[in-house]
Amino acid sequence: MSLELLRTLCNLPAPPGREDEFRAFIVEHLSPYADDVHTDAMGNVFFTRRGSGSSPRTIMLAAHMDEISFLVRHISKEGFLYVQPLGGFDPRVLDAQRVWVHGRKRIPGVFGTKPTHFTTPDERTKAVPLEDMFIDVGLPPEKVTELVRIGDPITLERDLIEMGHFYTGKTLDDRVGMYVMVEAFKRFASSHDTIVAVATVQEEVGVRGAKTAAFSLEPHIGIALDITIAADIPGIEERNWCVRLGEGTAVKIMDSYSISDPRLVEFLRTLAEERGIRHQMEILPRGGTDAGGMQLSRSGIPVCTISIPCRYAHSVVESVHRDDVAxxxxxxxxxxxxxHRFSVA
Ligand SMILES: [Zn+2]
Known part of the structure; x- marks a missing residue:
């Protein structure tokens, strides 16, 4: 495990549709391991390792580069920023958090919060709606408008740390999936089939990049790498935990975007059993991955997701277990x- 690589991946900003900086890093990092690398018009990057078989099929792996983030929607005359969310945010977890505003230069900011001395008992029990939340960048209004424009991206700020057996920080969704894809792509010895690892764009706003990437690539099989919800925490009953942290990688049976191909599920399960890889089976009632986009491409593609269990998803304290990552x-x-042992026939 390379904590440094995972940390770098987590720290690089990539709002949906603005994945440039992240893409530049991943191209530089993974290209030496690929026979071919190319980027499409939307910004998806394809890393190909050609198969050694006589008639290799194409297998698409997909992990998304983008992260839940914001765009500047309005700048008040006092210089406070109001935001448009990109992706699913719970305002409860944003209050009093630090951010980066990617304006003409990168400047820090904070989600301002009313001091408890001034809140009513009623306000203390409720989250402030996202449309009323504001960002303070500590500059006079004329300086703010000089540096920040409507549409500039904003990302959350939090460094990745080791905590017990966990890694915790922001954007493990889906940088840990990207890390898994990158490491597996580097490490597999050889394959009969052609393996194409795709770093996708715009997943958090409705699996957009994976759809166009799968359309052009025409893969025979698709595997997404993403987090899934480990709800094994106080206040949630065991039957609703979905998966447990530290109990292994998760083979997705279904979520609300895709029903995994049952033969592919069985194949992954068999491989895990044969190799003694700790695993659990996952049914996620809400949410989706790039598998949903790949599955519906052209006339349909068998897909599955290899999920990394994650607590506190879509917050700055997302947490994964190092053994599940491995x-x-x-x-x-x-x-x-x-x-090559897997066949849909
Ligand atoms: Zn994700």
Missing amino acids: ASIELLRTFCEQS
């Missing part, structure tokens, strides 16, 4: 080497 890499690596 198990996910191992399952994906094994899949790349053994994919």
Whole structure:
């Protein structure tokens, strides 16, 4: 495990549709391992390792580069910024958080919060709606308008740290999925099938990049790498936990965007059992991954998601277990080497 690489991936900003900085890093980092690299018009990047078989199929792996973030929607005459969210935010977890405003230069800011001395008992029990939340960048209004324009991106600020057996920080959704894809792509010895690792765009706003990427690539099989919800925390009953942190990689049976191909689910499960890779089966009632976009491409593609269990999703304290990350890499690596054993016929 390379904490440094995961930290770098988590720190690079990539609002949906503005993945440039992240893309530049991933191209530089992963290109030496690929036979071919290209970027499409939307910004998806395709890293290809050609198959050694006589008639190799194409297998698309997908992990999204983009992160839940914001655009500047309005600048008040006092210089406070109001935001348009990109992706699913719960305002409860944003109050009093630090951000980066990517204006003419990158400047820090904070989501301002009313001091408790001035809140009514009623206000103390409720989250402020997102449209009323504001960002303070500590500058006079004329300086703010000089540096910041409507439409400039804003990302959350929080460094990745090790906490017990966990990694915790922002954007583990989906930088940990990207990390799993990158490491498996580097490590698999060889494959009969052609493996194309795609760093996708705009997942958080409705799996947009994966759709166009799958259309052009025409893969025979699609595997997404993303987090899933580990709800194994106080206040949630065990039957609703979905998956548990530290209990292994998760093979997705379904979520609200895709129903995994049952043969592919069974194949991944068999590989995990054969290799002694710790795993759990996942049904996620709400949410989706790039698998949803790939599945509906052209005349349809068998898909599955290898998920990394994550607590506190879409907050700055997203947490994953290091053993689950390692198990996910191992399952994906094994899949790349053994994919020829899987047939939809
Ligand atoms: Zn995600």
